[in-house]
Amino acid sequence: MSKNTELGEINSLRRYPVKSMGGEELSVAHVRENGFWGDRAYALIDAGDGKTATAKNPRKWPTLFSFQATLMETKGSIEKVSTVCIKMPDGTTVTSEQRDINQILSQVLNREVILAVTQDAKVTGVQSPLPVSWSAKSEEYWPDIEGRDKQNTVTDFELPVGTFFDFGQVHLLTTSTLARLGDSYPQGRFETQRFRPNLVVETFGGEKTFAEETWVGHTLAVGDEVRLKITGSCGRCVMTTLAQGDLPKDTGILRTAVQQNQGNVGVYASVVRTGLIRAGDRVRLES
Numbered sequence: 001m002s003k004n005t006e007l008g009e010i011n012s013l014r015r016y017p018v019k020s021m022g023g024e025e026l027s028v029a030h031v032r033e034n035g036f037w038g039d040r041a042y043a044l045i046d047a048g049d050g051k052t053a054t055a056k057n058p059r060k061w062p063t064l065f066s067f068q069a070t071l072m073e074t075k076g077s078i079e080k081v082s083t084v085c086i087k088m089p090d091g092t093t094v095t096s097e098q099r100d101i102n103q104i105l106s107q108v109l110n111r112e113v114i115l116a117v118t119q120d121a122k123v124t125g126v127q128s129p130l131p132v133s134w135s136a137k138s139e140e141y142w143p144d145i146e147g148r149d150k151q152n153t154v155t156d157f158e159l160p161v162g163t164f165f166d167f168g169q170v171h172l173l174t175t176s177t178l179a180r181l182g183d184s185y186p187q188g189r190f191e192t193q194r195f196r197p198n199l200v201v202e203t204f205g206g207e208k209t210f211a212e213e214t215w216v217g218h219t220l221a222v223g224d225e226v227r228l229k230i231t232g233s234c235g236r237c238v239m240t241t242l243a244q245g246d247l248p249k250d251t252g253i254l255r256t257a258v259q260q261n262q263g264n265v266g267v268y269a270s271v272v273r274t275g276l277i278r279a280g281d282r283v284r285l286e287s
Helices: 101-109 175-184 211-215 252-261
Strands: 006-015 024-026 028-032 042-046 068-071 084-087 093-095 113-117 137-142 153-158 170-174 199-203 219-222 226-235 264-273 275-278 282-285
Touching: 006 028, 006 275, 024 068, 093 101, 101 113, 170 175, 170 211, 170 226, 175 199, 175 211, 175 252, 175 264, 211 226, 211 264, 226 275, 252 264
Parallel strands: 170 199
Antiparallel strands: 006 024, 006 199, 006 282, 028 275, 042 113, 068 084, 084 093, 137 153, 170 264, 219 226, 219 282, 226 264
């Protein structure tokens, strides 16, 4: 690849205000040093063991994907993440400003939880931000998929210090990867929703390849302002197999990813330069 090669354009932008809940599609995204503004700013903490709730362990948290989270933004500063509105499985809504939100969520989930927010979010409200040095811990269930290091077991892992991200700040996925996987397993629905990326790049040329894998180690120019350094592949987990929205449960999704690309779907990126990006912005190789 040569410098300034146009790779594609932004097909969609997404953020997930509460970890492991449904998120929202955006027309414009503010990209800050720690990723998309408001992305994974909140999470639920198990009051019993202190671990962060995640759909990576569906046996413990079977209904998280049935919740939908959106930020109630204002026209003011984005220095603080705004109130989050959570739509529950029965269609009722609660907000982070409600004093009884922890009790409401605990009742619905049948487990005592606390809605927490990262220090970087600088939000005020029911819960005090977690200390910058605090490291969240969570759990992951490994299903019986041939080719994986672990099977039918649950392991603990630590999230990056001061955040509710699993690994990278930004998750990028291409349409060429989805097309490649779809050809390998036609009965599966390889839709964006399953993989929870922040941005989807519609690649030019129509090739059905794992295009973003070739971008690892390079810096991408996204629109006029933002620069992202592609840091590594995104290994997938049981979350991709779970039912969500109108997508059915399908273990073939993860099995195909393992068979075709060692379980990787998409890549992680760090933020080199902040700014605004919009749906339709061009993406090009910068270095």
